[in-house]
Amino acid sequence: MGKISNQQVIQSLTLKFGDRISVPNEPFGLLTLETSVDHIIEVLRFLKEDKELKFNYLTDITGIHFPEQELSIGVIYHLHSLSNNVRVRVKVFLDGSTPNIPTATTLWEGANWMERETFDFFGIIFDGHPNLIRILNVDDMTVFPMRREHPLEDPNRVDKKDYFFGR
Amino acid sequence: MMNHPIFTDNDPQKETITLNLGPTHPATHGVFQNILEMDGERIVSGVSTIGYIHRAFEKIAEHRPFYQITPLTDRMNYCSSPINNMGWHMTVEKLLGIETPKRVDYLRVIVMELARISDHLICNGILGVDTGAFTGFLYLMEEREHIYEIYEEICGARLTTNIGRIGGFERDFNDIAFAKIKNFLVKFPPILKEFEVLFNRNRIFIERTSGVAPVDPETALNYSWSGPILRATGVDYDVRVNEPYSSYQDFDFDIPVGTSGDVYDRYIVRNEEMWQSLRIIEQALQKIEKEPKGVFHANVPEFYLPPKEEVYNNMEALIYHFKIVMGEIDTPKTEVYHAVEGGNGELGFYLVNDGGRSPYRLHFRRPSFINYQMYAPMSAGMLLSDAIINMSSLNVIAGELDA
Numbered sequence: 001m002g003k004i005s006n007q008q009v010i011q012s013l014t015l016k017f018g019d020r021i022s023v024p025n026e027p028f029g030l031l032t033l034e035t036s037v038d039h040i041i042e043v044l045r046f047l048k049e050d051k052e053l054k055f056n057y058l059t060d061i062t063g064i065h066f067p068e069q070e071l072s073i074g075v076i077y078h079l080h081s082l083s084n085n086v087r088v089r090v091k092v093f094l095d096g097s098t099p100n101i102p103t104a105t106t107l108w109e110g111a112n113w114m115e116r117e118t119f120d121f122f123g124i125i126f127d128g129h130p131n132l133i134r135i136l137n138v139d140d141m142t143v144f145p146m147r148r149e150h151p152l153e154d155p156n157r158v159d160k161k162d163y164f165f166g167r
Numbered sequence: 168m169m170n171h172p173i174f175t176d177n178d179p180q181k182e183t184i185t186l187n188l189g190p191t192h193p194a195t196h197g198v199f200q201n202i203l204e205m206d207g208e209r210i211v212s213g214v215s216t217i218g219y220i221h222r223a224f225e226k227i228a229e230h231r232p233f234y235q236i237t238p239l240t241d242r243m244n245y246c247s248s249p250i251n252n253m254g255w256h257m258t259v260e261k262l263l264g265i266e267t268p269k270r271v272d273y274l275r276v277i278v279m280e281l282a283r284i285s286d287h288l289i290c291n292g293i294l295g296v297d298t299g300a301f302t303g304f305l306y307l308m309e310e311r312e313h314i315y316e317i318y319e320e321i322c323g324a325r326l327t328t329n330i331g332r333i334g335g336f337e338r339d340f341n342d343i344a345f346a347k348i349k350n351f352l353v354k355f356p357p358i359l360k361e362f363e364v365l366f367n368r369n370r371i372f373i374e375r376t377s378g379v380a381p382v383d384p385e386t387a388l389n390y391s392w393s394g395p396i397l398r399a400t401g402v403d404y405d406v407r408v409n410e411p412y413s414s415y416q417d418f419d420f421d422i423p424v425g426t427s428g429d430v431y432d433r434y435i436v437r438n439e440e441m442w443q444s445l446r447i448i449e450q451a452l453q454k455i456e457k458e459p460k461g462v463f464h465a466n467v468p469e470f471y472l473p474p475k476e477e478v479y480n481n482m483e484a485l486i487y488h489f490k491i492v493m494g495e496i497d498t499p500k501t502e503v504y505h506a507v508e509g510g511n512g513e514l515g516f517y518l519v520n521d522g523g524r525s526p527y528r529l530h531f532r533r534p535s536f537i538n539y540q541m542y543a544p545m546s547a548g549m550l551l552s553d554a555i556i557n558m559s560s561l562n563v564i565a566g567e568l569d570a
Contacts, residue, residue, distance in 0.1 A: 028501075145223070
């Protein structure tokens with residue numbers, strides 16, 4: 001385990017942000033917290049630049065889509081404090097009709113392609129990103145393929161429907 | 168990077184040449200396209216185009232049960248598929264709370280370290296070819312063949328291995344496999360030594376690689392680099408040590424680091440990692456001797472497919488077989504991130520599960536994708552021939568880049 005405990009991370013975050021971060025949980029020991037789109041950059045900047053926490057390594061940015069939720073589009077950041085050997089996961093949920101979030105390229109250069117990939121697959125607009133264009137899919141694609149409404153296979157196929165498996 | 172000087176070919180102001188490096192250039196070893204603006208031999212700016220072999224693995228994974236996702240992971244970094252396979256198995260085991268026996272962990276370590284050796288062999292061999300020395304590559308490729316023969320003995324496949332199962336291995340290593348591993352441990356070190364003698368202090372090789380594309384640790388961390396190329400800059404981050412998985416904490420090995428992060432340092436770090444991998448495999452073989460024989464999977468009948476003869480002759484096995492294949496077993500509704508040290512860096516699996524027969528969302532943190540984004544910016548101002556060997560030493564694998 002790391003040199004600082006998850007409790008210490010929670011403590012310094014609540015000291016700084018109060019109720020602007022949600023009550024965190026720890027699936028498999030990885031501290032997971034949620035914040036709002038207005039505070040995400042502040043939270044990331046604090047995590048990165050705090051003298052004790054030093055979450056200076058951006059492991060990953062990705063997206064997720066829950067069509068039945070009110071805030072349907074999620075952005076998930078994985079940060080890693082290499083010197084303390086602790087990871088943290090920060091989540092933000094956005095309105096599906098205006099999925100705008102400030103870019104993290106102001107903090108890490110490496111966020112550039114990760115955000116482009118997330119835009120490419122989920123249509124999340126990273127405001128202030130220097131070059132927000134598609135990266136893996138073809139340029140003239142009109143949809144965001146990782147959203148749940150896009151089926152993978154021929155929708156007429158019935159042999160893979162969940163109700164045939166008792167669901 | 169974004170400020171390509173845009174002049175039409177007839178414009179008298181245009182002083183640079185636009186050069187398409189790739190997507191199928193023999194010197195790039197894979198499907199990579201870089202549109203370069205050249206001033207003579209020097210690169211002014213570049214733009215990378217990727218996605219030529221994108222196969223939508225994350226979307227496919229949302230529609231496949233866990234055990235059918237293993238073959239997808241093969242096709243990411245196909246130079247070290249076993250590491251991808253094991254990383255995925257361990258992610259699912261973490262989700263389901265499966266404890267694997269020590270012997271399984273050690274068997275996995277052997278396979279993963281063999282894969283790491285074969286990955287680094289490719290990279291350093293190709294680096295030799297790109298700097299003008301074909302000999303080293305030919306010497307090493309024979310050894311990769313021997314590693315593939317070991318895979319073949321264990322799982323039947325060579326390149327895209329689909330090795331192991333959730334909970335352990337599909338079958339125990341046979342005696343031939345152990346004999347081949349031991350033989351490899353005897354035969355390989357002199358050849359690696361010979362390779363080092365050819366390259367390490369070779370004047371031509373040093374002049375071609377030393378001081379080419381140096382990267383300082385701050386920049387490397389800022390770009391989220393990981394793996395040997397990050398360690399070549401002097402940052403001692405290795406997932407095997409920071410967050411030991413598969414009982415890596417039981418082994419005694421060193422993490423080599425470089426100082427300047429240039430192509431030569433990356434080469435040295437990879438070579439040294441191969442020696443460390445050999446050390447780990449030797450230790451693993453000794454440790455396996457002390458473990459009970461014949462244990463090759465965890466005792467989790469609800470997740471581990473039973474042998475076919477039992478399915479036909481045994482009621483419980485038939486039930487479990489049906490439930491596993493039909494995805495009838497409840498899984499926890501939670502999320503898990505698991506990382507392993509792949510050939511190129513931190514290979515992460517972020518799995519969000521809703522209790523269904525397939526993941527709700529699966530994201531691969533692919534080191535090649537993240538490492539490669541610095542390539543175009545760092546190429547600016549470089550000679551074209553240096554940019555080529557810089558790409559070889561990043562060891563970007565197209566399958567992992569595009570997933």
